[in-house]
Amino acid sequence: MQRRTFLRHAGAFAAMPLVMPSLSDAWSAAAAAPLRVNGARLNEWLTKFDSIGRTPTGINRVAYSEADLAGRAFTLQLLRDAGLTPRIDTAGNIYARLDGTDRTLAPILIGSHIDSVTDGGNFDGPVGSFGAIEVARTLREQAVRLRHPLDVVIWQNEEGGTTGSKIAVGEITDAELAKVARSGITIRDGIGRIGGDVSRLGEAVKKKGDIACYIELHIEQGGLLEKAGKQIGVVQGIVGLRWFEVTITGFANHAGATPMDQRQDAMLAAAKFTVAVNDAVRAEPGRQVATVGRMVVSPNTTNVIPGQVVLTVDLRDLDQAKIEHFTEIFERLAREIGTATTTTFAFKRLTDSRPAISDPRVMQWVESSATALGLSSQRMPSGAGHDAQEIAHIAPMAMIFIPSVGGISHSPKEFSRAADITNGADVLLNAVIAADARVPDGPS
Numbered sequence: 100m101q102r103r104t105f106l107r108h109a110g111a112f113a114a115m116p117l118v119m120p121s122l123s124d125a126w127s128a129a130a131a132a133p134l135r136v137n138g139a140r141l142n143e144w145l146t147k148f149d150s151i152g153r154t155p156t157g158i159n160r161v162a163y164s165e166a167d168l169a170g171r172a173f174t175l176q177l178l179r180d181a182g183l184t185p186r187i188d189t190a191g192n193i194y195a196r197l198d199g200t201d202r203t204l205a206p207i208l209i210g211s212h213i214d215s216v217t218d219g220g221n222f223d224g225p226v227g228s229f230g231a232i233e234v235a236r237t238l239r240e241q242a243v244r245l246r247h248p249l250d251v252v253i254w255q256n257e258e259g260g261t262t263g264s265k266i267a268v269g270e271i272t273d274a275e276l277a278k279v280a281r282s283g284i285t286i287r288d289g290i291g292r293i294g295g296d297v298s299r300l301g302e303a304v305k306k307k308g309d310i311a312c313y314i315e316l317h318i319e320q321g322g323l324l325e326k327a328g329k330q331i332g333v334v335q336g337i338v339g340l341r342w343f344e345v346t347i348t349g350f351a352n353h354a355g356a357t358p359m360d361q362r363q364d365a366m367l368a369a370a371k372f373t374v375a376v377n378d379a380v381r382a383e384p385g386r387q388v389a390t391v392g393r394m395v396v397s398p399n400t401t402n403v404i405p406g407q408v409v410l411t412v413d414l415r416d417l418d419q420a421k422i423e424h425f426t427e428i429f430e431r432l433a434r435e436i437g438t439a440t441t442t443t444f445a446f447k448r449l450t451d452s453r454p455a456i457s458d459p460r461v462m463q464w465v466e467s468s469a470t471a472l473g474l475s476s477q478r479m480p481s482g483a484g485h486d487a488q489e490i491a492h493i494a495p496m497a498m499i500f501i502p503s504v505g506g507i508s509h510s511p512k513e514f515s516r517a518a519d520i521t522n523g524a525d526v527l528l529n530a531v532i533a534a535d536a537r538v539p540d541g542p543s
């Protein structure tokens with residue numbers, strides 16, 4: 100953006116009335132006729148952003164890369180053009196505040212991320228980040244003063260393990276900071292590169308009560324909304340995930356000389372187990388999913404009965420009790436198949452992340468905003484991870500999903516329609532206004 104553009108907007112702000120409408124005016128006005136963002140402007144930002152990190156194989160704006168730095172510079176300018184003063188915290192997250200009328204209240208937080216995966220698309224992250232900036236800018240332009248401060252946040256390195264939001268809730272480990280990011284440098288060095296200070300990470304940590312609520316707009320990254328013909332997804336939470344590594348031990352023996360009834364075939368046991376896991380998960384109602392995704396067979400030779408298989412199971416659901424329930428079922432199936440095939444199964448947990456449940460009130464504000472805007476909506480879980488799952492540790496949160504064409508994401512083919520993006524930002528705007536009117540004062 101040119102300096103001239105900024106000055107023009109600054110002039111427009113200076114011409115705003117000195118007496119701002121009060122909170123109740125804003126809320127009742129929104130209830131009567133919902134406010135709307137400038138969707139054309141928002142989509143124009145996204146179009147411009149598409150050139151940053153664009154390569155022949157997709158968007159490559161991986162955290163701490165040159166393209167990520169360029170994307171952050173672009174975003175900082177958008178915030179300044181919106182009349183805000185961005186700052187970078189010690190974790191490297193970008194924050195910008197729109198003041199409220201009551202300085203004693205904790206801020207409402209909105210935002211997302213702008214980094215991408217390798218060979219990704221332009222919508223995963225930027226839609227929610229720029230949508231949040233557009234919401235703040237619209238509130239300024241329409242001279243709507245909230246009671247709460249409104250903070251826009253751009254979390255750093257979401258795709259490399261929700262790094263910025265994890266630091267913000269005090270959940271980062273030294274091992275994670277030492278990991279080499281996709282850009283080839285450690286996360287620790289990356290934080291320095293984007294303007295953070297790894298020696299003072301504690302200053303970036305927020306605790307319960309510091310955030311009134313968090314609302315994140317994001318593309319769905321799946322095909323449920325498109326299939327159902329709905330415009331808005333009201334996210335009930337981010338599913339919990341459990342990864343097992345299962346080692347099946349049999350006995351490697353001659354494929355020609357060993358009779359069929361005297362074998363301890365680990366591969367046969369693995370095959371039966373894979374089918375059994377799938378059958379078990381499908382046999383019960385619900386949205387639980389489980390996947391046997393990796394198998395290492397040894398000795399992996401044509402004329403030897405496999406003596407050992409190491410496989411992985413990925414199990415996800417919004418309900419922790421269901422994760423426990425299917426864990427028990429998988430262990431029972433393993434015992435039965437082990438007995439039937441004369442093999443043994445050993446389970447090891449690789450990863451365990453608990454579901455992050457959306458706050459029912461915040462979900463309600465998202466839902467009623469969609470209804471007031473005349474948009475169809477449905478409640479749904481998020482199968483993918485998001486920064487919102489970290490913030491859920493310390494603040495009531497909810498997410499707004501908009502359709503992904505073809506259900507495709509983390510791909511150069513990732514696409515969301517301009518009208519859907521505008522709808523999502525409109526819902527975010529009105530959900531913020533609803534939250535401002537209804538979030539109880541002070542820490543909950």
Ligand SMILES: [Zn+2]
Nearest residue numbers: 212223224257
């Ligand atoms: Zn994302």
